[in-house]
Amino acid sequence: MTHPLFDKHRATLDGALNAIRTRGYWSAYPEMPSPKTYGETAQADGKAAFDACLGKEFALDQPGRRGTVASETSPYGVPLAVAYPKCDPDALVAAGLKAMPAWQRIGAEGRAGVCLEILERLNKRSFEIATAVMMTTGQGWMMAFQAGGPHAQDRGLEAVAYAYQAQAEVPAAAHWEKPQGKNPPLVMEKRFEVVGRGVALVVGCGTFPTWNTYPGLFAALATGNAVIVKPHHNAILPAAISVRIAREVLAEAGLDPNLVMLFATDQPAETQALAKHPDVASIDFTGGNAFGEWLYANCRGKQVYAELAGVNNIVIDGTDNYKGMLRNLAFTLSLYAGQMCTTTQAILVPAGGIDTPEGKVPFDQVAADLGAAIDKFLADPAVATAVLGAIQSPDTLARIGKASQWGEVVLASRQIAHPEFPEAEVRTPVLLKCDAADEAAWREERFGPIAFVVRVADTPAAIALSERVVKERGALTVGLYTTQQEVIDAMTEATWRGKVALSINLTGGVFVNQSAAFSDYHGTGGNPAANASYADAAFVANRFRVVQRRWHV
């Protein structure tokens, strides 16, 4: 007898399973915020639901409540003042452990069905969640909707599909019959139980509170674990809404809602203590190197899935579409003001210039043309504010302010007034140029709208430098522009050694910082930027264990 929610969502799961085996284009959740898809009143309803959260305590019936925390400040200057229940971490862990046996018992199909129901509900609430994402992260509306809503849901579904597939490969039972020559065979019955590893902690980041949280949340949940979501202290609301929806679905399905819990805190020491809790068995983390390194060092024996900083880079050897390349790069560097883990920081250009249909373009000209392309693309304030969004953190604002010390300014950052949110800190990218030897400047991650055009000796040196940066500093993305097959081959082999995804000659509507669920692996897990990938078998296989029993028959 299959679980009713598994039956209900079977077609979606099958679609996802087919997608992860073929990795062509596929999506379960429509990315266009169209009234036809989401309902005529969806946008207004979502906005109203968001507004209803403001200035009061966020209702979440969790164990161990001992006060509230209200730590969010909107990059758009909107007053938030949402107070989240602050719960005793020991109480949360104990509640999670208590909830796990029944979650184990319903099996992989039941868990997949419940996860798919949660995802469907999240999808229906995309406008509300998108508004929460926008207002807490500073993303522009369209990105907040797509990346914070359907794209994040797709990533969650992708994790569920991998988790289901991995568990489905484990037989529930076996009849074991070993011949013994002329004697009767040895015969045993065996049972194989899929058991969650333990309570999972999922630590979110301040810029993508759902997109970077759902993969770990759903991978851990679908494999039989209770999950505690610890959002970034400035982007709690999108996670809190998501957790509340998950708890509602769990309760409706007759399960313990404490399989998904929120741990809201603005004290890193409290998160560290929770991470070290002996019953916390896995930790998913997206964020800075300092906390990531702390996890690696202090959470021995736990599974840690971490996405940290990197220095994404692009090598330009030449192009058959110079304008298209510049437009593509201008958009890449502008999108969400570069506050993406996939945005290019360093553009490696040969000192002798690059080959284009219009002839050789000198290094300085490439830099100047890119600066001009950015400036042109962001000339219309309506376009600029929609694409750039607002700067998420004071640290990033400060970095922009001192960027000129790291290189020669090709294009200075401008502040743009947001027509709707006068207090929003909107900034255009700063483009710098420097020599490859200025490593202290361009080889540190400079998170935000800060990019470098780096002068390298020639294309082979650029490829070698790209590889070295990937290996030493990590990267989620690299790009290449060239018209030469041998350059593509050399860069391809460099990315195999450095283990980083490569985008080649993007001049159209796809950008190096975009990663599509079900098709693009986000991170390889093979360089310092991340030790795991969204999503693959390795992202799920160690989140559960198989416990067998056997007896003679």
Add this chain to the structure above:
Amino acid sequence: MTHPLFDKHRATLDGALNAIRTRGYWSAYPEMPSPKTYGETAQADGKAAFDACLGKEFALDQPGRRGTVASETSPYGVPLAVAYPKCDPDALVAAGLKAMPAWQRIGAEGRAGVCLEILERLNKRSFEIATAVMMTTGQGWMMAFQAGGPHAQDRGLEAVAYAYQAQAEVPAAAHWEKPQGKNPPLVMEKRFEVVGRGVALVVGCGTFPTWNTYPGLFAALATGNAVIVKPHHNAILPAAISVRIAREVLAEAGLDPNLVMLFATDQPAETQALAKHPDVASIDFTGGNAFGEWLYANCRGKQVYAELAGVNNIVIDGTDNYKGMLRNLAFTLSLYAGQMCTTTQAILVPAGGIDTPEGKVPFDQVAADLGAAIDKFLADPAVATAVLGAIQSPDTLARIGKASQWGEVVLASRQIAHPEFPEAEVRTPVLLKCDAADEAAWREERFGPIAFVVRVADTPAAIALSERVVKERGALTVGLYTTQQEVIDAMTEATWRGKVALSINLTGGVFVNQSAAFSDYHGTGGNPAANASYADAAFVANRFRVVQRRWHV
């Protein structure tokens, strides 16, 4: 075009793939050392090949040779004096890295085919390898043949099957076409390359130099990595023969033999330095806690698959076959003189005794009867020496000598003269009894033929204690004897929480310390005894990474 070795071994691989999905009985390599299977001269040939190794340098054409190491002493007192080339670890790592790109290029099928050819050659050389296993580890002949030969080969094949399956789930290419409403779709070509994580180090143990080495070796090799095998300094020969065979197959297949290399050393510091080499990406280790903990602490960022110490235990509530139970336990405790990571150390028995068809048997009587059963089973010196083998290490001999300090002696260890090997240190098990409260005695791993009958309050206390020991000290196996379904249920749930394999009411020809490839998961990876299992998807999934590239079409 598939690789010829993939075609050649396709049926075997298909059998293995089916076996890991169903986990009933299956084996690729015959476990009986029958002349009909292995050839009339196989035993003599194997002995001759072993003898030919003795007293000289073991030929192995590896880079960086800078002397030799000859560190083995046979527990049977046979002079070995095999000198192995000692190679510069940096040279080995560099050679491994150099060999990997061509290994990557032949793809998952080619790698599986080559691995299967190596396994077939290993199988044909089972007598030679078994003799080397016997003489270096002290195992009895039959165990050396079965566990050191076909069973180890089966475990290797199991790892290859999981590795192949995991890689086969990654599509090589995708055509990605994303609709854009009324506009033309976005279209991209994508390629997904399976890339080995880096050079793999496989550190073997002194008791099972092939059975515990082949899984890591073949899992790493099949997923695209070069492998350096570092055998225990007292059991190098079985690994060295295996490595040489692998190198022969690789060379014949036109591949770089440096994909499989031997690092022979008797200096732990040299192994530690190699483990910390930045290009060593994964480490498989079987052995003691001290080195395992060192790996966990010092090899951050590397994949560590470790099997360490544990305190395997059995709960006896009752039995419907008292004599069968005693016989089964007597064999379990005697086999290879308890020098197995799966042998029971603690037998938890209620103070009030156990239920049997003959009525309640008091605690002391259970202990005495088990002692008598062991004594009876080992009464015939021919049986005893065949089953017990010789004691592998002076440390174990010393432990046997001081065992009486850890409890009341129920059965003392006896020394038995080996008819064929007068210098062999053959010892029967020592059986002790103690109270559950004597934790300092019985809760430390006492590797070797040392077992405790532990007095516990009652069956529920025994189950709770078993769970606590598993969680705190680790275990690869637990057992249960009972006639009550509710006791089975309670113990089953305890093993789910403790994540340990359970054998129920073994009174016949299967023993708790036996783990059959393709059916029994060896270790769960979920308690301190091991962080990985032979074999499952988690054992292979993180040994390779997927590196993608994409471009518009």
